[in-house]
Every structure is written in structure tokens, then in C-alpha cells.
Amino acid sequence: xxxxxxxxxPTYDVTGMASEKDLDKLSTQRSPEFDIEFLNTMxxxxxxxxxxxxxNRNSQNKKVSSLAQVIISAQQAEIQQMExxxxxxxxx
Numbered sequence: 001x002x003x004x005x006x007x008x009x010p011t012y013d014v015t016g017m018a019s020e021k022d023l024d025k026l027s028t029q030r031s032p033e034f035d036i037e038f039l040n041t042m043x044x045x046x047x048x049x050x051x052x053x054x055x056n057r058n059s060q061n062k063k064v065s066s067l068a069q070v071i072i073s074a075q076q077a078e079i080q081q082m083e084x085x086x087x088x089x090x091x092x
Contacts, residue, residue: 016047026038035085035089039085039086039089040086043083046075046078050076054072056068
């Protein structure tokens with residue numbers, strides 16, 4: 001099993017990560033405003049993941065580049081699902 005404590009995680013200013021302020025705002029909202037804000041926050045997070053994983057897609061390690069492509073496909077599909085849900089919630 002992988003020892004996550006042994007891995008050094010550098011600190012990055014990652015695009016798409018919700019701030020404390022964002023989370024505080026979410027905690028005070030109720031549906032449907034909460035749902036829409038939550039989904040928008042998750043879309044931004046997924047876009048940040050896509051930005052990050054695009055770099056790894058060209059890895060010389062075939063398993064890593066293949067995994068990156070799987071992540072890209074999954075994140076894009078989830079973004080589409082969340083956008084569809086927002087449209088339904090806003091009757092757009």
C-alpha cells in the first residue's frame with residue numbers, strides 16, 4: 001500500500017480550488033442557490049484539473065499519459081453533466 005505520508009506534496013496555487021470564502025458562502029446557502037453555486041464551484045475545480053492533467057498527458061510514461069487521457073475524458077463528461085443540471089435548475 002502507498003504511504004501517502006511519505007510523499008512530499010508541494011504547495012501550489014491551484015486553479016479551481018475553492019477558497020475558505022467560497023466554502024463559507026456555500027455553507028450559508030440553501031437549494032436551489034446552493035446547488036447552482038456548488039455545481040459552478042465544482043465546474044471550476046474540474047477545469048483546474050483539466051489544466052493540470054493536460055501537462056501530464058505528454059508524459060514519456062505510457063501508463064501516466066494513458067491515465068491522463070482517462071482523467072480528461074471523465075472530467076469533461078462530468079462538466080457536461082453539471083452544466084446540464086444547472087440548465088435544469090435555472091430553466092435555461
